[in-house]
Amino acid sequence: MGEQFVVLVPRPNANGDLHLGHLAGPFLAADVFTRYARATGRSVLFGSGAQDTQTYIVTTAEKLGVEPRELAARSTKEIATTLDLMGIAVDGFAVSSDEYRRAVLGILEPLYSAGKLVLRPVPLPCLQDTGEYLVDAYVQGRCPVCLAENPAGLCESCGHPIAAGELIDPWSPQHPDRPLGLREVPILVFPMSEYRDQLHEHLARNEGGMRPHMVQAIREIMSRPLSDLPITHPVSWGMPAPFPEVSGQVISPRVEAVGWSIYATALSARQRGVPPAAGHEPWRPGGGSRIAYFHGFDNLYAFAIAGVALLLAHGGRYALPEWFIANELYELDNEKFSTSRGHVVWGRDLVAEVPRDLIRFYLALTSPEFHRTSFSRDAMTTVTESLLVGPWNRTAAKVRPWAGHTLPVSQRSQAAAERIAARFAASYELPYFSLHRSAHTLATQLDRLDRWSVCTDDAGDFCHEVETVLRCAAPILIDLADQAAMATTVAPDPGVTEIIPRRLPQFGREQG
Numbered sequence: 001m002g003e004q005f006v007v008l009v010p011r012p013n014a015n016g017d018l019h020l021g022h023l024a025g026p027f028l029a030a031d032v033f034t035r036y037a038r039a040t041g042r043s044v045l046f047g048s049g050a051q052d053t054q055t056y057i058v059t060t061a062e063k064l065g066v067e068p069r070e071l072a073a074r075s076t077k078e079i080a081t082t083l084d085l086m087g088i089a090v091d092g093f094a095v096s097s098d099e100y101r102r103a104v105l106g107i108l109e110p111l112y113s114a115g116k117l118v119l120r121p122v123p124l125p126c127l128q129d130t131g132e133y134l135v136d137a138y139v140q141g142r143c144p145v146c147l148a149e150n151p152a153g154l155c156e157s158c159g160h161p162i163a164a165g166e167l168i169d170p171w172s173p174q175h176p177d178r179p180l181g182l183r184e185v186p187i188l189v190f191p192m193s194e195y196r197d198q199l200h201e202h203l204a205r206n207e208g209g210m211r212p213h214m215v216q217a218i219r220e221i222m223s224r225p226l227s228d229l230p231i232t233h234p235v236s237w238g239m240p241a242p243f244p245e246v247s248g249q250v251i252s253p254r255v256e257a258v259g260w261s262i263y264a265t266a267l268s269a270r271q272r273g274v275p276p277a278a279g280h281e282p283w284r285p286g287g288g289s290r291i292a293y294f295h296g297f298d299n300l301y302a303f304a305i306a307g308v309a310l311l312l313a314h315g316g317r318y319a320l321p322e323w324f325i326a327n328e329l330y331e332l333d334n335e336k337f338s339t340s341r342g343h344v345v346w347g348r349d350l351v352a353e354v355p356r357d358l359i360r361f362y363l364a365l366t367s368p369e370f371h372r373t374s375f376s377r378d379a380m381t382t383v384t385e386s387l388l389v390g391p392w393n394r395t396a397a398k399v400r401p402w403a404g405h406t407l408p409v410s411q412r413s414q415a416a417a418e419r420i421a422a423r424f425a426a427s428y429e430l431p432y433f434s435l436h437r438s439a440h441t442l443a444t445q446l447d448r449l450d451r452w453s454v455c456t457d458d459a460g461d462f463c464h465e466v467e468t469v470l471r472c473a474a475p476i477l478i479d480l481a482d483q484a485a486m487a488t489t490v491a492p493d494p495g496v497t498e499i500i501p502r503r504l505p506q507f508g509r510e511q512g
C-alpha cells in the first residue's frame with residue numbers, strides 16, 4: 001500500500017453560503033492536493049463539513065430575522081452544494097449528528113474522568129441588566145495582543161486566543177447600547193500549560209513544513225504563558241455539556257475540533273468504502289497515515305495548539321497531525337469580504353457565469369498563501385484569457401490536425417515531459433504545496449506550447465508534451481481534463497514512443 005493521507009479543512013460556520021474568500025484558500029488547496037495525491041497512487045481521505053454550534057449562527061440569524069436552526073440547516077445545504085459546484089470533492093462532509101456528538105465527547109469525557117479538565121472561576125463580560133454572559137460572537141472588542149477589533153475567541157490578525165474577559169473595550173454587537181459588566185463564573189477549562197513541553201516539541205519538529213507567518217505566530221504564542229483553554233461556556237447555543245459541575249453550559253465550539261477531525265476522517269473512509277474499523281486507524285499511533293490540515297491563519301490556535309494539546313493529554317492514544325498549511329485572508333478588490341455590507345462574490349453565482357476551471361485557475365494563481373491577496377472580476381477575465389484560455393485554445397487547435405495519426409516521440413521530448421512533471425510535483429507535494437506555483441507552472445508551460453511552431457517532424461513531440469501538461473494540470477482544470485479523457489481513443493503510456501493524439505477540447509467553444 002502506498003502513502004496514505006488524511007486531508008482536513010476546518011468547517012465553515014453554517015451561517016451563510018460560501019463566498020470566494022472561503023473557497024480560494026483551504027478548500028481549493030485541499031481539493032487540488034487530494035486529486036494530485038490520488039493521481040500519483042496515494043490514498044487520501046478528504047473531510048470537511050459545516051459547523052452549527054458557533055454563536056455566529058445566532059447573531060447572523062438575528063440580523064436576518066430567521067430562526068438560528070433554520071439558518072444553520074439552510075446554510076449547511078448551501079455550503080455542500082457550492083463545494084460540489086466548484087468541483088471540491090469532499091469525501092466526508094461532517095454535520096452535527098449523534099455520531100458526531102459521540103466523537104466530540106469521546107475526546108473530552110476521558111479527560112474529564114481522568115481529572116484533566118478542571119473547574120475554575122473565569123471572568124466573563126455580561127450584560128449588566130440581565131447578567132447574560134457574552135462569549136465568541138456575542139462580544140467584540142480590541143485584541144489584548146495586537147489591538148485589532150475582533151469578536152472574542154481567536155484573533156484573525158495575530159492568531160492568538162482571546163479570552164472574552166480580556167477584550168479591550170468590549171461591547172455587544174447585538175445590544176451596542178447596553179452597558180457591560182465583568183463577572184466571574186465557574187467553567188471547565190483544560191490547563192494548556194501542563195502540556196507545554198510536549199506541545200513545543202511536536203510543533204518545533206514540524207515547523208519546517210509550515211508557512212512563515214504560522215511559525216512566527218506559534219513561536220510567539222508558545223513564548224508566553226499558555227492560558228487555560230475554555231471547555232465549556234455559560235451560554236445556551238451549542239452542544240450541551242454532560243458534566244454535572246457545569247450543568248446548563250455548552251461545550252465551547254472551538255474544542256469540538258479534535259472530535260470533528262476524527263469523525264470527519266471516519267465519515268470520509270465510509271464514503272470511500274473503507275471498512276469501518278479502518279476509518280479510525282489514521283488517528284491511532286502507527287496507523288500509517290499522514291494527517292494534514294489546510295486551514296485559515298485564524299484557525300491555527302484551535303487546531304495546531306489547542307487541538308494537539310488535547311490529543312497529547314490522551315497520553316499516546318492518538319496520532320498527531322503533521323502538517324498545518326495555513327492561508328491568509330482573500331479579499332475582494334483589496335477590501336475584506338463582508339456579507340453584511342454586500343461586498344461579496346458568492347461561489348455559486350460566479351460558477352453560474354464562468355466555467356469553473358477558469359475560476360479554479362484564477363483562485364489558484366491568486367491564492368493567499370503568504371499574505372492577503374485580492375479577487376477582481378476584471379483581472380480574472382483578463383488574466384484567464386491571456387494565461388489560460390488563449391494559449392490553451394491555440395495549443396488544442398495545433399493538436400487537432402494530427403488526431404487519429406500515430407506519431408513518434410523523441411527521447412528529448414520524453415526527457416522534457418519528465419521535467420514538466422517534476423516541476424508540477426514540486427508545487428503539489430507537501431509540505432511545500434503551493435496553488436500559486438502550480439498555476440504559475442501551468443501558465444509557463446502553456447506559453448511554451450503556444451509559442452511552438454509545429455511541423456510534421458516534431459508533431460509527435462508536441463502532442464506528447466501537450467498531453468503531459470494536461471495530465472499535470474488535471475488537479476486544477478478538472479473539466480478540461482475530464483473532457484480530454486473522454487476524447488482519448490488509446491490510453492497514453494508515457495513510456496511508449498508512439499502516441500495517438502486526441503481531439504482536445506477548448507474553452508468557451510463547442511466541444512467536438
Ligand SMILES: [Zn+2]
Nearest residue numbers: 143146155158
Ligand atoms: Zn490580535
